[in-house]
Amino acid sequence: MDLTLTREEEDFRRRLRDWLHRTLPTLPPKPSPADWPARRAYDCAWQRALYDAGYAGLHWPADAGGRGATPTQHLIFLEEAELAGAPYVGANFVGLLHAGPTIAVEGTAAQQARWLPPVLRGEEVWCQGFSEPEAGSDLASLRTRAVRDGDAYVVTGSKTWTSHAEVADWCELLVRTDPSAPGHRGLSWLAMRMDAPGVTVRPLRTLAGSMEFAELFLDEVRVPVAQRVGAENDGWRVTMVTLSFERGTAFAGEVVACRRTLALLARAAKENGRWEDAALRRRLGRLNAEFTALWRLAQWNASEAAHALRTGGNGVPGVGASVFKLRYSHARQELYDAASEALGPLSLDASHEWTLERLSSLSYTIAAGTSQIQQNIIAERILGLPRGR
Amino acid sequence: MDFRLSEDQRALRAGMRDLLVARFPREKLRESAEADPAKRAPLDRALWRELGEIGVFSLRLSEKEGGAGLGLPEAVLVFEEAGRALLPGPLAASHLAAGLVSGAADGTTVVTALEGAGLAEHLDSADAVLLCEGPTVRAFPVGDGAGPLATARPLRSVDPTTPLHHLPEAHEVPCGAERASRTGRLPVAGASATATAAAVDPGRLRAEAALLTAAQQLGSAARTLEMAVAHAKSRTQFGRPIGAFQAVQHLCARMLARTEIARSSVYAASLAMTLGDISGAKLLADEAAVRNARDCLQLHGGLGFTWEADVHLHLKRAWVRQAQWQSTERAEEALAAALLEGAGDCMTETANRVNGAV
Numbered sequence: 001m002d003l004t005l006t007r008e009e010e011d012f013r014r015r016l017r018d019w020l021h022r023t024l025p026t027l028p029p030k031p032s033p034a035d036w037p038a039r040r041a042y043d044c045a046w047q048r049a050l051y052d053a054g055y056a057g058l059h060w061p062a063d064a065g066g067r068g069a070t071p072t073q074h075l076i077f078l079e080e081a082e083l084a085g086a087p088y089v090g091a092n093f094v095g096l097l098h099a100g101p102t103i104a105v106e107g108t109a110a111q112q113a114r115w116l117p118p119v120l121r122g123e124e125v126w127c128q129g130f131s132e133p134e135a136g137s138d139l140a141s142l143r144t145r146a147v148r149d150g151d152a153y154v155v156t157g158s159k160t161w162t163s164h165a166e167v168a169d170w171c172e173l174l175v176r177t178d179p180s181a182p183g184h185r186g187l188s189w190l191a192m193r194m195d196a197p198g199v200t201v202r203p204l205r206t207l208a209g210s211m212e213f214a215e216l217f218l219d220e221v222r223v224p225v226a227q228r229v230g231a232e233n234d235g236w237r238v239t240m241v242t243l244s245f246e247r248g249t250a251f252a253g254e255v256v257a258c259r260r261t262l263a264l265l266a267r268a269a270k271e272n273g274r275w276e277d278a279a280l281r282r283r284l285g286r287l288n289a290e291f292t293a294l295w296r297l298a299q300w301n302a303s304e305a306a307h308a309l310r311t312g313g314n315g316v317p318g319v320g321a322s323v324f325k326l327r328y329s330h331a332r333q334e335l336y337d338a339a340s341e342a343l344g345p346l347s348l349d350a351s352h353e354w355t356l357e358r359l360s361s362l363s364y365t366i367a368a369g370t371s372q373i374q375q376n377i378i379a380e381r382i383l384g385l386p387r388g389r
Numbered sequence: 390m391d392f393r394l395s396e397d398q399r400a401l402r403a404g405m406r407d408l409l410v411a412r413f414p415r416e417k418l419r420e421s422a423e424a425d426p427a428k429r430a431p432l433d434r435a436l437w438r439e440l441g442e443i444g445v446f447s448l449r450l451s452e453k454e455g456g457a458g459l460g461l462p463e464a465v466l467v468f469e470e471a472g473r474a475l476l477p478g479p480l481a482a483s484h485l486a487a488g489l490v491s492g493a494a495d496g497t498t499v500v501t502a503l504e505g506a507g508l509a510e511h512l513d514s515a516d517a518v519l520l521c522e523g524p525t526v527r528a529f530p531v532g533d534g535a536g537p538l539a540t541a542r543p544l545r546s547v548d549p550t551t552p553l554h555h556l557p558e559a560h561e562v563p564c565g566a567e568r569a570s571r572t573g574r575l576p577v578a579g580a581s582a583t584a585t586a587a588a589v590d591p592g593r594l595r596a597e598a599a600l601l602t603a604a605q606q607l608g609s610a611a612r613t614l615e616m617a618v619a620h621a622k623s624r625t626q627f628g629r630p631i632g633a634f635q636a637v638q639h640l641c642a643r644m645l646a647r648t649e650i651a652r653s654s655v656y657a658a659s660l661a662m663t664l665g666d667i668s669g670a671k672l673l674a675d676e677a678a679v680r681n682a683r684d685c686l687q688l689h690g691g692l693g694f695t696w697e698a699d700v701h702l703h704l705k706r707a708w709v710r711q712a713q714w715q716s717t718e719r720a721e722e723a724l725a726a727a728l729l730e731g732a733g734d735c736m737t738e739t740a741n742r743v744n745g746a747v
Contacts, residue, residue, distance in 0.1 A: 001398060001462045002391050003660045009390065072390045266728035278722075285724035289669035293650045296392075296657035296666075303392035323646045372635075378645055379638030383618050386633040 003299065005072070012069075013076050019053055020084040027087070033210060040125060040167040043090035047122025056120040057096070064104035065116050071249060071302035071309070078253035082260075088253075091164045095119035095126035097250065099172040102189070102242040106230045115170070115191065127168035129159035129192070129216055130239075137373050139174075140184035140236065144218060146175035152222045153177070153190065155198075158215060161367075165201045165214035168194050173223070174239060177232050184236035191227040198222075208359040209350075249305070251328050252298040258335055259291045261354075265335075269342040283338050290331045297324050319382050326374045329364035336361045392656070394466070401463055405445075405470040412439060413474050415699070421477055422549045422702060430552055432478050432499060432514035441496020445471075445480070446487040454488060455495070461597065461659040465604040469655075472605025472678075473612045475699075475706055477550040479510050481601040481714070482519055485594055490517050490528050500528070503537065503556060504595070505719070506712050512541060512554045521598075526589040548705035596667050599714040600658050603667075603674035606710050607648070607655050610677035613685035613703050614644045620689055631688075640688060644681045651677040665727045672720040678707035 005013065027046065031038035050056045059074040060066020069077070089096055100119045103111055118124035135142035144157025155175055162171070171192045178186030192199070198221035203211040230238035266284055269275040301320035336358035340347035347355055365371045379385045394402070413436065424430035440446065448464050450456025457463075464484065471480055482502035483493050492498030501515035509518060512531060520527045520537055529538065537556070546553040618641055621632030631637050651674040658666035682704035686693035693700050711717060 001394055001656055001660055003657065005390055263728050263731065266725065270729060281725040282718065282721035284728060285668075285721035285726075286672065288665065288724040288728055289654070289672045289720070290650075292665055292669045293654040293657075293673055296653040297650060299390065299657070300392045300653045303390065306391070307393060319645070319649055323649045326642070326646050327650055372639070375639040375642035376635065378642035379632070379635075383638075383641055383645060385618065385621055385638050385641060386630050388633050388635045388638055 005076075009070075009072055009076060012073050013080060016055070016077060016080050017084070019055075020080060020086055023049060023053070024084055024086060030087070036164075036167050036211075040091045040164075043087065043092055044122035044125070046087045046090075047092050047096075047120075051121045056122075057100070057116075060101065060104055060116075060120075064100075064112055065120055066104070071305040075249055075252055075298060075302045078249070079256050082253040082256040091125045091167060092119070092122060094128045094164070094168075094172065095124065095170075098128060098242055099126040099170070099191070102172065102238060103191075103229055105241050106189075106238045111191075111227075111229060124169045125164060125167055126170045126172060127162050127165045127194070129162055129171045129173040131161045132158060133160055133215075137370055140187070142174060142176060142187070144173070144175045145179065146177050146188060146190065146223070148177070148225070149222075151226070152224050153188075153228070155190070155192065155218050155221045155223055158217050160204075160215045161213050162201075162216050163213045165194070165216060166203060166211075170194060171199075171216070174235055177235075181233065186233050187235035187239075188232050189229045189235040189238045190223050191229065192218075192221060192223050196221050196223070206360075207362065208356060249298050249302050251324065252295070252302075254332070255291055255294045255298060255328065258332060259288075259295070261339070261357075262287055262291060262335060265339050265342050265354075272342075272344065274342055274344065280338070280341055283341070287331065287335055287338060290327070290334075294324065294328050294331065297327075319378075322374050322378050322382065325369065326371055326378070329371060332364050333358075333361045392653075398463060398466055401459075402466040402470060405467050406473070408443060409470055409474040409476060412436060413476055418475055418477075418550065418699070418702065424549070430477070430550055432511050434499070434514070437478065437483075437499055438496040440480075441494065446484045446496060447494035448484070450488050450494060456487070461600065461662070462656065464601060465655060465659040468601045468604035469608040469611075472608030472710075475550065475609065475612075475702055477511075479515065480605070481598045484601060485598055486517070486519055486528070489526075489589060490519075492516070501531075502598070503541075504598070504714055506716060507556045507558070508709075508712060509538075509541065509554045509556070510551050510709070510713075512538070512543075513552060519594075521591055521595055524591065526591045526594055546709075548702070548709045550702060551706060551709050553709070595714060596662070596664065599671045600655070600662075600667050602710050602714045603651075603655050603658070603671045606671075606674035606678035606707060607651050609703050609707055609710075610644075610648045610651060610674065610681040613678075613681040613700060614641070614648050616700065617641055617644060617681075617685040617688045620685075637688065640684050644684050647673075647677040647680055665724060668715060668720040668723040668727075671715045672717060672724070675707070675711040675717060675720075679704065679711060682707050 028042065031042050047056065054067065055077065057066035058069045058077055059071065062068035096119060100116060103115050107115070119126065130139060132142050132144060144155065144159065146153035146155045155173070171194055173190045173192045175188055175190055176186055177188040198219040200217040202215045202217065204213050204215060206212045262284065269280060274280055297320055301324060304320060336354060339354040340358060343352065343354060346352060349355060376388065380387055421430050444457050445467055447456040448459050448467060452458045468480065479499065479501035483500045486500035487494035490498060490500050493500045498516045499511070499514055500517045500519060501509050501511050502519040502521055503509045504521045512518065515531050518529050518531055518538065520529060531538065540558065541554040541556050544553045544555050621637050621641060622630055624631050654670040654673045658670035682700060686700045686704060689698060689700060692698050
């Protein structure tokens with residue numbers, strides 16, 4: 001057990017910190033959240049800056065154009081970027097954290113050469129077409145059909161909860177190529193151009209009032225067979241490989257941000273007098289313990305991931321990733337609920353940053369596997385309890 | 390950075406587990422639980438000496454002092470196993486007294502403590518008591534019942550394996566409140582010895598005691614999770630193991646999440662030793678031990694409510710340990726106060742300032 005950084009890791013941190021402090025003041029002002037083209041441009045410019053400085057695809061394998069950094073270096077990056085107030089990954093989320101890693105592991109050399117460099121340089125944006133109106137937690141029941149017609153698939157169906165759809169160039173699409181095969185058998189993974197004829201994007205308004213995601217309607221969209229990653233009908237495995245790429249450190253930067261918010265919240269309560277309320281103080285103290293522990297868990301997960309990489313581990317998600325997701329999503333909601341208590345009536349002002357965060361935090365226990373699904377995964381795969389229904 | 394256990398650490402933990410399976414099997418725990426509450430279950434002194442011989446108390450003393458020269462991370466692993474087996478006794482106090490009170494290191498002297506909450510465990514079996522309130526640490530012989538122990542009143546302890554005394558006027562001092570100088574020695578010669586003060590940092594001592602108590606809670610939480618999962622796999626109702634029902638699965642999943650959050654918290658605190666880490670570790674490990682015992686009890690149904698099942702012993706011990714060294718209220722208040730003092734800083738760097746942080 002050792003939490004001290006090696007000399008190499010310290011050097012990495014120092015160089016990164018210097019670069020962040022030099023670079024961040026040169027960034028343009030953040031665009032309005034409602035202006036999607038401006039958001040895309042801003043996020044892509046940041047990605048380009050990372051690329052030029054050698055920080056793009058930090059945790060991607062080197063042979064896929066990444067930097068091959070260790071999980072610890074990645075964790076340091078997330079922490080330093082957050083502490084310096086660097087932009088979030090934003091519109092490049094799917095490209096950098098999901099579609100890209102999938103292609104890096106499962107794509108052919110030609111596919112990697114076509115798709116990965118533009119993601120790293122911030123030139124092409126990806127979105128995700130997995131969930132459907134009738135296939136949410138039970139993703140494997142999805143019904144969007146892809147019928148082979150010569151050298152293309154003809155895709156018909158609908159997808160939902162697709163973030164950044166309006167500004168994306170590509171969509172990683174999970175489709176059914178064999179309608180006779182049940183469940184997760186008979187699915188394939190396709191890369192679809194968002195400007196292909198037959199693709200319709202209909203933005204969805206979230207409960208926070210903003211347009212953060214969209215529905216996709218696919219009407220006989222032609223997708224070249226060459227844009228299938230992995231074998232036909234092997235799309236479920238291809239997708240799962242990527243899910244295991246995330247090893248429980250993805251939200252580590254957000255944990256750093258939450259700890260800072262918590263400290264600000266304590267100061268706000270001190271100023272408005274609510275700090276005198278022991279119940280509120282203790283609630284904030286408990287959140288301090290939780291976020292500190294989550295950061296420690298991220299360090300634990302990074303260490304496990306580093307070990308797995310060194311020993312050629314199979315990348316099965318460990319205990320840590322599910323536990324982290326389950327506790328973090330809940331803690332974030334609890335943080336902004338506590339914020340409303342600290343703010344008092346001002347928390348009912350929807351223009352307050354913390355009120356907006358309180359609203360958006362409600363998605364955390366739903367997106368990327370609901371808390372209920374996380375608990376199923378823990379119970380069945382980690383604790384070995386019999387399969388439920 | 391490599392947070393994982395080293396091979397030596399894993400071996401140490403496994404060795405402690407094997408030893409406790411052999412020397413403190415379930416029958417011994419049950420025997421202790423069956424003792425007449427009025428007689429206040431005496432400590433097994435032979436076992437205490439054995440624990441001393443294998444180095445449970447002297448673990449962190451230098452080899453020159455007869456110890457193993459190991460650190461807090463190793464002590465935490467040993468205490469985790471003790472908690473898992475519900476090994477009774479003032480383990481944290483005796484461990485911290487090693488090198489301060491003669492005979493504590495090898496288990497020939499049993500040292501308990503009177504700490505903030507006004508509780509002292511196993512006072513009748515102990516030879517000496519550490520008094521940890523105020524700016525100094527003092528050791529008193531238990532024998533003459535004088536000094537601060539004069540007003541100690543025995544409780545009918547809720548935990549049948551942990552006799553308790555209460556001192557109503559004692560008051561809790563936050564852990565890590567003072568810092569002080571080097572380690573000294575507290576000779577406790579015998580019943581006639583008077584109170585001695587030494588240049589021990591009481592804040593540091595309280596922090597270490599809280600951490601070692603948290604480690605025991607972690608072990609208990611992991612054990613009740615195992616008991617719950619084993620029961621969920623074997624108990625059949627409605628024609629299937631109850632572990633196939635989501636209501637039961639989710640209960641178990643949350644037990645695991647509590648255990649693992651507490652684990653990373655406790656292990657990290659043993660390395661970083663910051664006040665925030667230690668208070669957080671105590672808080673989360675207490676919660677894991679108490680809540681897991683409760684859930685384990687619930688999952689066992691009527692059986693869980695019986696004296697015969699072991700789960701109530703875990704719950705009751707967890708309640709005792711929760712009150713010791715840093716109560717939930719104290720931990721939460723300490724963590725809240727830390728927020729006003731600039732928590733939210735860089736965490737990896739904090740971890741690099743190992744030792745001396747408290």
